[in-house]
Amino acid sequence: MAVTFQFDLVTPEKLVLSQAEVMLTVPGAEGYFGVLPGHTPLVSLLTAGVLTVGEGKEAVRYAIAGGYAEILPDRTTILADRLQCWDSVNVAAVEAEKRAASDAELASRDEESTNKFWKKRLAFAELCLDVHQQYLHRSS
Template sequence: MADKLHFSLVSPERELFSGDVDQVDAPGSEGDFGVLAGHAPFMTALREGFVTIHEGDKVHRYEVQGGFADVTPDGFTILAEHARDAGVASA
């Protein structure tokens, strides 16, 4: 079994997503980026765009408007200024 990445997406109102996933793509202030398990630690600001979460055969999408992304050895957390669920699809 491949390694999983623990990911949390949090807005000021509530936690929108938390779980072990395969990959997360996000809209960084310097450009889009993807994170897999074992990624090197870093922190960056986010711009408006979509966070795409790959969880097995499901793809979750959330629209975010600013915030911060923090990748640590324990996982990946996004603290979004505003976020809303944009749906789930099959990969």
């Protein structure tokens, strides 16, 4: 059995990562699940959460807004709607986005679809800040 699998992390804008990997922890629609080499084939809807790439102190965490995962025994591809790596969060920009999303969400209470959009933006901003806090605690 292989000790690594090919991992590709993609957003609508670009290929973020393409590397051999040993383990992932993925925020699936039904809850978090792990991916190791030789995993049973699976396609999963992803929800907002933390994508962990690798294991132990070497693991890298991403705030992910949602998307899809295709898991095969020797390859995994994550198609992320939006994501932010924990070590590259621009706190000032995320705080500004959080305030804007919160204001817009309050203003759109009567329009359900618009309100839902802003709630998702607000939740992602908060997730980015949480992931960044994890990074700060890890590096101190």
